[in-house]
Amino acid sequence: MPTLVTPxxxxxxxxxxxxxxxxxxxxxxxxxxxGLCRDDACLIxxxxxxxxxxxxxxxxxxxxxxxxxxxxxxxxxxxxASSKPALQAGAMAPDFTLRDLxxxxxxxxxxxxxxxxxxxxxxx
Amino acid sequence: xDLPVWQALTEELADEAFVVLAVSFDTRAPDQxxxxxxxxxxxxxxxxxPEHEVADLYNMVNVPNAVWVDEDGRIVRPAETAxxxxxxxxxxxPGGIPPDDLTRMMRRRERYVDAIKDWVRNGTDVTxxxxxxxxxxxxxxxxxxxxxxxxxxxGRDEESRAxxxxxxxxxPESWAFRRQSWELEEVGKAGSPVFWEAVKALGDDxxxxxxxxxxxx
Numbered sequence: 001m002p003t004l005v006t007p008x009x010x011x012x013x014x015x016x017x018x019x020x021x022x023x024x025x026x027x028x029x030x031x032x033x034x035g036l037c038r039d040d041a042c043l044i045x046x047x048x049x050x051x052x053x054x055x056x057x058x059x060x061x062x063x064x065x066x067x068x069x070x071x072x073x074x075x076x077x078x079x080x081a082s083s084k085p086a087l088q089a090g091a092m093a094p095d096f097t098l099r100d101l102x103x104x105x106x107x108x109x110x111x112x113x114x115x116x117x118x119x120x121x122x123x124x
Numbered sequence: 125x126d127l128p129v130w131q132a133l134t135e136e137l138a139d140e141a142f143v144v145l146a147v148s149f150d151t152r153a154p155d156q157x158x159x160x161x162x163x164x165x166x167x168x169x170x171x172x173x174p175e176h177e178v179a180d181l182y183n184m185v186n187v188p189n190a191v192w193v194d195e196d197g198r199i200v201r202p203a204e205t206a207x208x209x210x211x212x213x214x215x216x217x218p219g220g221i222p223p224d225d226l227t228r229m230m231r232r233r234e235r236y237v238d239a240i241k242d243w244v245r246n247g248t249d250v251t252x253x254x255x256x257x258x259x260x261x262x263x264x265x266x267x268x269x270x271x272x273x274x275x276x277x278x279g280r281d282e283e284s285r286a287x288x289x290x291x292x293x294x295x296p297e298s299w300a301f302r303r304q305s306w307e308l309e310e311v312g313k314a315g316s317p318v319f320w321e322a323v324k325a326l327g328d329d330x331x332x333x334x335x336x337x338x339x340x341x
Contacts, residue, residue: 120186
């Protein structure tokens with residue numbers, strides 16, 4: 001049974017043919033009559049990647065030009081450069097939500113209206 | 125360490141609409157990050173990023189790397205060295221860092237912090253011309269890296285190493301990849317002779333490329 005790993009989380013799946021709910025949970029894409037949709041954009045799913053209400057997620061990911069990495073039973077669905085935000089002055093800073101030591105969540109967007117200085121560090 | 129520097133900055137700019145978000149890259153967070161955070165006792169948020177999500181999101185390659193964001197949530201300065209310099213490279217030599225280098229190192233950090241203050245207090249234009257948008261290899265490297273850290277968390281060390289090695293091959297400029305990989309192999313290895321050898325092998329290349337701000341070269 002493959003383990004599907006994405007930046008959204010980890011799930012055990014029977015195989016890589018996912019129904020709409022599993023696909024949505026793993027990738028944020030939804031299977032609709034008009035195709036595969038995310039936000040306002042829909043893609044037509046090629047015949048060979050769709051079987052009734054299921055989609056071959058690895059095939060789809062490859063078709064989208066995104067990395068599909070495998071190691072043993074684990075399959076990682078990554079992002080390609082075209083799905084990454086612009087990182088230059090004037091571009092919207094991509095939002096993120098992380099926890100502090102107390103387990104409290106903080107998002108960059110909580111601080112709209114302030115100047116924000118984000119700095120990385122590591123104990124190593 | 126940087127956390128106390130950002131705390132001093134936070135205190136100095138307490139009356140301004142300004143916040144520091146410190147992000148700790150460590151796959152073992154919070155255990156490893158906790159003592160550092162508790163020692164600095166910061167009033168600004170110290171966030172734990174065991175999956176290097178912010179590194180990926182902003183294409184950061186080292187620590188400390190910083191991003192400046194304005195009131196509207198727009199990037200002013202994409203990921204860059206947060207004012208540190210390469211003078212540290214002689215600290216393992218006999219005699220340590222020469223005094224002149226030490227002075228230069230501290231002055232550079234001061235200038236960087238001064239630039240932040242200027243931006244916050246006076247609205248000084250500090251717009252960077254750097255573009256850190258991911259190349260196809262950057263995106264693929266982060267996928268391998270994040271898959272590798274997930275495999276490590278699962279205890280699948282050998283599989284993890286293969287993914288991390290591919291990440292480093294695709295993005296050799298990422299010291300965050302290298303040092304986190306070493307640390308996963310063995311705690312402490314990120315600061316071991318292996319690290320110092322790798323730094324030495326840079327030759328004339330910078331470990332901390334200077335940001336495009338005046339006086340910081």
